[in-house]
Amino acid sequence: MNWLENLRRSFLDWNAMVEVLPTMVTVGLKNTLILAASSTVLGIAVGMALAIMGISRSAWLRIPARVYTDIFRGLPAIVTILLIGQGFARIGRELFGPSPYPLGILALSLIAGAYIGEIFRSGIQSVDRGQMEACRALSMSYGQGMRLIVVPQGVRRVLPALVNQFIGNVKDSSLVYFLGLLASEREIFRVGQDQAVITGNLSPLLLAGIFYLVVTVPLTHVVNAIDNRLRLGKQRPAIITSGLEEVSELDGIGRPPRPAFKGGSLDVRQLGMAYGELDVLKGVDLAVKAGTVTCIIGPSGSGKSTLLRCLNRLVEPKSGDVLLDGESILAMKPERLRRRVGMVFQHFNLFPDHTAIENVMLSLTKIKGLPKAEAERIAKARLSDVGLASRQHHRPGGLSGGQQQRVAIARALAMEPEVILFDEVTSALDPELVKGVLDLMAELAKQGMTMVVVTHEMGFARRAADQVIFMDEGRVVEAGAPEAIFDNPKSPRLQRFLAEVL
Numbered sequence: 001m002n003w004l005e006n007l008r009r010s011f012l013d014w015n016a017m018v019e020v021l022p023t024m025v026t027v028g029l030k031n032t033l034i035l036a037a038s039s040t041v042l043g044i045a046v047g048m049a050l051a052i053m054g055i056s057r058s059a060w061l062r063i064p065a066r067v068y069t070d071i072f073r074g075l076p077a078i079v080t081i082l083l084i085g086q087g088f089a090r091i092g093r094e095l096f097g098p099s100p101y102p103l104g105i106l107a108l109s110l111i112a113g114a115y116i117g118e119i120f121r122s123g124i125q126s127v128d129r130g131q132m133e134a135c136r137a138l139s140m141s142y143g144q145g146m147r148l149i150v151v152p153q154g155v156r157r158v159l160p161a162l163v164n165q166f167i168g169n170v171k172d173s174s175l176v177y178f179l180g181l182l183a184s185e186r187e188i189f190r191v192g193q194d195q196a197v198i199t200g201n202l203s204p205l206l207l208a209g210i211f212y213l214v215v216t217v218p219l220t221h222v223v224n225a226i227d228n229r230l231r232l233g234k235q236r237p238a239i240i241t242s243g244l245e246e247v248s249e250l251d252g253i254g255r256p257p258r259p260a261f262k263g264g265s266l267d268v269r270q271l272g273m274a275y276g277e278l279d280v281l282k283g284v285d286l287a288v289k290a291g292t293v294t295c296i297i298g299p300s301g302s303g304k305s306t307l308l309r310c311l312n313r314l315v316e317p318k319s320g321d322v323l324l325d326g327e328s329i330l331a332m333k334p335e336r337l338r339r340r341v342g343m344v345f346q347h348f349n350l351f352p353d354h355t356a357i358e359n360v361m362l363s364l365t366k367i368k369g370l371p372k373a374e375a376e377r378i379a380k381a382r383l384s385d386v387g388l389a390s391r392q393h394h395r396p397g398g399l400s401g402g403q404q405q406r407v408a409i410a411r412a413l414a415m416e417p418e419v420i421l422f423d424e425v426t427s428a429l430d431p432e433l434v435k436g437v438l439d440l441m442a443e444l445a446k447q448g449m450t451m452v453v454v455t456h457e458m459g460f461a462r463r464a465a466d467q468v469i470f471m472d473e474g475r476v477v478e479a480g481a482p483e484a485i486f487d488n489p490k491s492p493r494l495q496r497f498l499a500e501v502l
């Protein structure tokens with residue numbers, strides 16, 4: 001049992017631990033936390049700059065960010081700390097005085113910045129592309145979309161990874177002692193090690209190890225709890241409704257007298273659009289009268305979505321023009337155009353961190369600059385129009401697909417557009433939820449909204465459209481009233497298409 005006694009004396013010398021405990025707390029723990037916290041905060045600033053540079057379209061920003069990251073992530077931390085702490089010692093002395101402590105923080109920050117930059121970049125890039133499309137369709141600029149939606153969403157996703165980085169900094173702070181810190185600047189490891197030399201056993205170092213665990217382990221658990229809270233939002237009591245019941249959410253809504261909207265007209269002239277070499281629209285002509293519904297049908301890849309996206313310039317046409325109430329949309333600022341031409345997407349593209357009412361309010365306050373109370377009043381009214389007044393505080397994750405799509409319609413309506421573009425808005429819905437959304441669209445049509453609808457719902461096109469456009473291979477092949485298109489198709493391609501889908 002001699003070896004057991006040896007082990008106890010090496011690691012569990014209580015007297016040695018008790019003796020070093022006060023210094024461990026007042027000097028070691030304090031300095032470790034200062035070093036780790038300050039280098040994480042500075043690292044976040046460096047990392048955010050690197051992430052924004054890293055996703056920039058300009059190579060002049062991307063390449064320096066890449067080089068920086070490769071260097072500071074590739075070098076062992078101790079090499080960076082020694083190179084900066086000793087290499088810049090003279091400048092450091094002039095700036096900060098004799099202590100190498102600030103240079104130690106700087107070195108840790110530069111290392112952390114490289115990792116945090118990558119964390120932010122991957123977080124931001126993992127945000128669904130549809131989020132930025134929704135921002136732009138709501139007439140936000142690229143910068144506003146990034147600042148208000150994409151970056152916060154990306155950062156929230158990487159919160160656990162950021163805490164890991166802080167834990168990394170807690171541990172890396174033990175390397176700063178290589179720079180020769182003053183006694184009062186020692187961190188946990190150095191305090192433990194100094195005392196271990198005095199006592200001749202490892203107990204003070206074991207205590208240092210315990211201190212590291214006391215800092216890092218609870219942190220991981222706290223951040224997981226915070227992450228869950230942020231992801232799910234404040235839990236609302238779930239109201240379970242069957243999809244079959246959803247349609248009735250639209251019943252009994254006080255309808256405004258018709259027409260409620262001042263729809264605009266569109267005149268599409270010889271519109272051309274290409275993705276690189278691929279010509280997708282080849283001279284499309286189309287007239288949409290104010291307050292009417294135009295349904296665009298056609299096989300997959302025929303250019304329907306692209307045509308729609310040209311109408312609010314989510315993609316830029318290559319040739320031709322589009323007149324909105326006689327005014328060329330190409331001469332307008334895209335953000336101004338998108339206030340007048342709203343859009344609803346196949347995958348809703350609601351902002352998941354925002355409740356239904358916040359989704360509707362965001363553009364009203366941030367883009368239109370309305371006071372919060374006014375924006376809230378409008379948002380409530382629009383949610384009530386789509387039968388969702390009782391769900392206004394639910395996040396998208398707590399709503400069915402059909403309800404989410406109706407929130408998206410309310411969000412587009414709140415901006416008071418003259419035209420709304422619908423891009424296969426029922427394609428991602430369960431069959432029993434489709435009717436609620438289509439009924440709502442039919443209702444909007446009756447109220448005088450100009451609507452351009454890309455759809456596979458032939459029943460809706462027949463019932464609600466004023467004109468139906470059949471597209472194939474980037475061209476309008478046939479256009480006319482629903483009866484003419486569905487009951488008396490002239491072109492063989494339309495006949496074949498209808499034979500396939502009906």
Ligand SMILES: Nc1ncnc2c1ncn2[C@@H]1O[C@H](COP(=O)(O)OP(=O)(O)OP(=O)(O)O)[C@@H](O)[C@H]1O
Nearest residue numbers: 275278280298299300301302303304305306307454
């Ligand atoms: N971002 C893009 N980059 C390159 N090519 C694209 C892009 N978006 C679409 N395309 C191509 O452009 C063509 C037309 O696509 P578009 O989405 O407009 O067709 P669609 O008629 O709406 O089809 P679907 O009904 O399948 O959505 C297709 O060949 C498609 O592969």
